[in-house]
Amino acid sequence: MDFTFTEEQSLMADSLRKAYESDYDFDKRRAFLDDTATFHSPAMWQTLAENGFVGLLAPEEAGGFDGGGAEIMAVTAEMSRHLALEPFLATSVMGVRLLVTAGTDAQKSNILPQVVAGEANLAVALYEPGQRYDVAPQTTTTKVDGDDFVLNGTKAVVVGGDSARWIAIGAKLEDVGSAIFLVDAGADGVSKKPYRLVDGRGAVDLELSGVRVGADARMAADDAETALAEIEDWAVTASLAETLGAMEMARDLTHEYLQTREQFGRPIGKFQVLQHNMADVFSDVEFARSMVFWAASEVANPDAPTRRRAVSGAKAFVDNAARNIAERCVQMHGGVGVTDEYALTHYVKRLTLGQILFGDRDEHLLRYTNTNA
Amino acid sequence: MELLYDSEQQAFREEVRAFMKEMAPVDIAAKAHTGQRYDKEDMKRWHGILYEQGWVAPKWSKENGGAGLDPIQVHILDEEAFAAGMPRLQAFGLSMVGPVIIHFGDDEQKSRYLPKILSGEEFWCQGFSEPGSGSDLASLKTRAERDGDKYIVNGQKTWTTQAHIADWMFCLVRTDWDVKQQEGISFLLIDMTSPGVEVRPIITMDGEHAVNEVFFDNVEVPAENLVGEENKGWDYAKFLLSNERTGIAGVGQSKAEFARLKAIAKKEKRRGVTLSEDPLFRAKLADLELKLRALEITNLRMLIEEKEKGAPGPISSILKVVGSEVQQGIATLTMEAVGSYAAPFLPESLEDSWNGEPIGPDYAAHAMPYYFFRRKASIYGGSNEIQRNIISKHLLGL
Numbered sequence: 001m002d003f004t005f006t007e008e009q010s011l012m013a014d015s016l017r018k019a020y021e022s023d024y025d026f027d028k029r030r031a032f033l034d035d036t037a038t039f040h041s042p043a044m045w046q047t048l049a050e051n052g053f054v055g056l057l058a059p060e061e062a063g064g065f066d067g068g069g070a071e072i073m074a075v076t077a078e079m080s081r082h083l084a085l086e087p088f089l090a091t092s093v094m095g096v097r098l099l100v101t102a103g104t105d106a107q108k109s110n111i112l113p114q115v116v117a118g119e120a121n122l123a124v125a126l127y128e129p130g131q132r133y134d135v136a137p138q139t140t141t142t143k144v145d146g147d148d149f150v151l152n153g154t155k156a157v158v159v160g161g162d163s164a165r166w167i168a169i170g171a172k173l174e175d176v177g178s179a180i181f182l183v184d185a186g187a188d189g190v191s192k193k194p195y196r197l198v199d200g201r202g203a204v205d206l207e208l209s210g211v212r213v214g215a216d217a218r219m220a221a222d223d224a225e226t227a228l229a230e231i232e233d234w235a236v237t238a239s240l241a242e243t244l245g246a247m248e249m250a251r252d253l254t255h256e257y258l259q260t261r262e263q264f265g266r267p268i269g270k271f272q273v274l275q276h277n278m279a280d281v282f283s284d285v286e287f288a289r290s291m292v293f294w295a296a297s298e299v300a301n302p303d304a305p306t307r308r309r310a311v312s313g314a315k316a317f318v319d320n321a322a323r324n325i326a327e328r329c330v331q332m333h334g335g336v337g338v339t340d341e342y343a344l345t346h347y348v349k350r351l352t353l354g355q356i357l358f359g360d361r362d363e364h365l366l367r368y369t370n371t372n373a
Numbered sequence: 374m375e376l377l378y379d380s381e382q383q384a385f386r387e388e389v390r391a392f393m394k395e396m397a398p399v400d401i402a403a404k405a406h407t408g409q410r411y412d413k414e415d416m417k418r419w420h421g422i423l424y425e426q427g428w429v430a431p432k433w434s435k436e437n438g439g440a441g442l443d444p445i446q447v448h449i450l451d452e453e454a455f456a457a458g459m460p461r462l463q464a465f466g467l468s469m470v471g472p473v474i475i476h477f478g479d480d481e482q483k484s485r486y487l488p489k490i491l492s493g494e495e496f497w498c499q500g501f502s503e504p505g506s507g508s509d510l511a512s513l514k515t516r517a518e519r520d521g522d523k524y525i526v527n528g529q530k531t532w533t534t535q536a537h538i539a540d541w542m543f544c545l546v547r548t549d550w551d552v553k554q555q556e557g558i559s560f561l562l563i564d565m566t567s568p569g570v571e572v573r574p575i576i577t578m579d580g581e582h583a584v585n586e587v588f589f590d591n592v593e594v595p596a597e598n599l600v601g602e603e604n605k606g607w608d609y610a611k612f613l614l615s616n617e618r619t620g621i622a623g624v625g626q627s628k629a630e631f632a633r634l635k636a637i638a639k640k641e642k643r644r645g646v647t648l649s650e651d652p653l654f655r656a657k658l659a660d661l662e663l664k665l666r667a668l669e670i671t672n673l674r675m676l677i678e679e680k681e682k683g684a685p686g687p688i689s690s691i692l693k694v695v696g697s698e699v700q701q702g703i704a705t706l707t708m709e710a711v712g713s714y715a716a717p718f719l720p721e722s723l724e725d726s727w728n729g730e731p732i733g734p735d736y737a738a739h740a741m742p743y744y745f746f747r748r749k750a751s752i753y754g755g756s757n758e759i760q761r762n763i764i765s766k767h768l769l770g771l
Binding site: 127129130131132133134156157193195196197198199200203205262263264271273274323327330331334335337338339340341345348349352353356357360362363365366 | 502505506507508509512531532575576577578579580584641642643644653654705708709712713714715716717718719730732733741744745748749751752753756757758761
């Protein structure tokens with residue numbers, strides 16, 4: 001048993017920290033946040049690609065790092081500490097993992113190297129409007145037309161879809177079953193409504209009307225739901241690590257505030273009610289960290305129920321901690337804690353986003369319960 | 374014991390409801406359904422309609438131009454206005470400085486300020502908090518120095534809601550530095566157009582510009598703008614706060630917002646079943662509804678007491694604590710009900726000026742900003758920590 005990161009994993013986190021510290025302070029980040037063309041820093045994304053982060057989960061022969069849950073945990077937690085806006089979650093976690101597990105040989109050899117090099121981003125469309133957190137395609141359908149497939153339907157809140165060159169789309173097949181298609185985001189019939197998520201990252205709603213793709217666009221998954229459920233669990237795991245990074249920062253900012261803000265002639269950290277609240281935040285972070293370890297160590301488990309039990313169990317637990325931490329840290333700050341110009345607010349936004357992306361607490365409690373039979 | 378409203382109160386409710394049905398502007402009410410933001414014009418229009426009806430200042434006595442309603446009637450009016458989707462009227466004039474002027478102001482101040490508060494011609498803001506004086510309000514440092522027939526004001530206020538659209542500020546200033554903090558504070562009325570007043574926006578995490586910093590650089594304020602006696606301002610501020618205690622529970626607004634949450638739960642589905650039929654979500658709705666019901670009945674108990682014996686005093690702090698928790702609970706469950714579509718962040722789409730395309734259902738864009746907005750409910754007006762201090766000190770003697 002070992003709850004430390006390897007030297008290599010720690011070095012990765014260190015080099016990320018240095019890159020973000022030098023080019024991405026709070027004020028510079030605001031410029032990226034206000035950039036409606038990309039919602040992130042393309043220059044930083046290139047830096048990440050050049051240093052091997054974009055291909056973290058890709059096999060070595062594709063130029064990747066062949067990493068797993070532990071690497072994702074180390075890297076995403078560190079990026080979250082800097083409120084990174086880059087599409088790592090969409091491209092490097094969800095997209096690359098899907099290509100690795102469900103890509104055809106041609107897709108892997110043609111597309112993966114471009115992705116790893118930071119030249120083409122990916123996104124995976126998990127949900128449809130009105131279907132909540134169900135990844136099984138319901139309203140998106142495909143028809144066979146000669147050698148081609150023609151796709152119709154809508155996808156909701158596709159994280160990273162704004163910068164994606166390729167978007168993976170689950171669709172019901174005509175007769176029975178479902179499949180995933182890797183669709184060129186610029187293809188005829190694909191219309192994207194881009195917007196900013198609450199933490200500033202980009203996403204799109206997607207409308208597909210008569211989108212014609214060749215048979216080579218079809219991925220090698222037996223059915224869409226099983227493959228997308230696995231990708232969703234990777235997304236949850238990465239999102240939990242982001243939550244952990246944001247929790248640590250919210251905790252540290254609040255800890256500092258309690259020691260510097262004075263009211264009634266003394267630092268407010270001298271008041272017992274705030275001491276106890278702070279103690280609970282400290283404790284919540286550590287228990288959440290333990291649960292993120294659990295998810296990260298099981299996310300690559302080939303036994304799907306074991307994987308899901310850990311990931312959903314961790315999500316249900318950590319969401320609760322994230323809400324308590326976010327709300328307590330705001331409360332301990334008072335008015336300052338809700339102002340946009342103060343960093344805490346932005347960590348709180350990320351902590352809140354994490355609670356509703358990729359399944360909320362109720363959804364994961366139900367999933368966990370279902371694996372408990 | 375009788376939990377039901379009596380026939381007279383029922384009749385009043387029917388009268389108010391009929392009025393709302395006839396007079397509440399449809400376009401303003403429509404904003405409530407999707408959580409669009411009311412702008413100053415909406416507030417002015419609704420203010421004007423209530424003014425014409427004579428209900429704009431329900432608590433004020435008739436001699437001062439109010440409706441002279443009793444606390445239960447005021448509560449009924451409040452509930453029905455929120456149920457009709459109308460905005461909260463600007464409280465700073467009607468509920469805060471108005472009663473202070475009525476009780477402590479001179480005749481000239483009454484005739485100068487009260488009519489324009491009633492008509493809605495003048496908007497007010499509250500200059501209490503300062504960067505170094507939040508929970509510890511009595512430590513405030515903004516100073517007013519007497520110079521002949523005027524005061525010279527220097528300093529800074531913060532979290533000043535609506536300062537950017539206000540015509541006047543009622544302001545706590547320090548006029549004596551050599552006495553106990555509470556005994557050197559005065560209550561001054563400041564014209565926001567005075568030279569030396571600068572308002573800077575504070576953008577909050579819900580993307581809204583509602584609060585501001587206000588700077589005073591040698592601002593000249595006529596001495597006649599002092600309310601009551603110099604150095605008695607702390608007493609007037611305490612009166613102001615206690616006077617507004619019973620509205621603090623926010624029952625009317627929470628009932629209206631809870632009804633909207635239930636409507637959303639009837640539309641959103643989990644695994645093919647609406648959230649209103651989903652056992653997990655139903656249990657959460659029920660929990661919250663019961664807390665709201667407990668708040669409502671407790672509030673009514675205090676209103677009856679107020680009707681019979683006058684302002685209820687520190688016990689109303691329990692209403693502030695639980696009232697804010699209910700408000701936050703509704704906002705939290707609303708965000709949960711909306712699900713993934715609470716993740717897109719488009720606060721600009723809540724403004725009239727927006728003409729983009731909505732993302733997701735029409736109630737979605739409101740959910741996340743509203744969750745953030747409600748974090749303030751346990752901070753402003755005396756944080757819940759301060760409320761609990763009041764309860765333990767003044768009610769429990771601890």
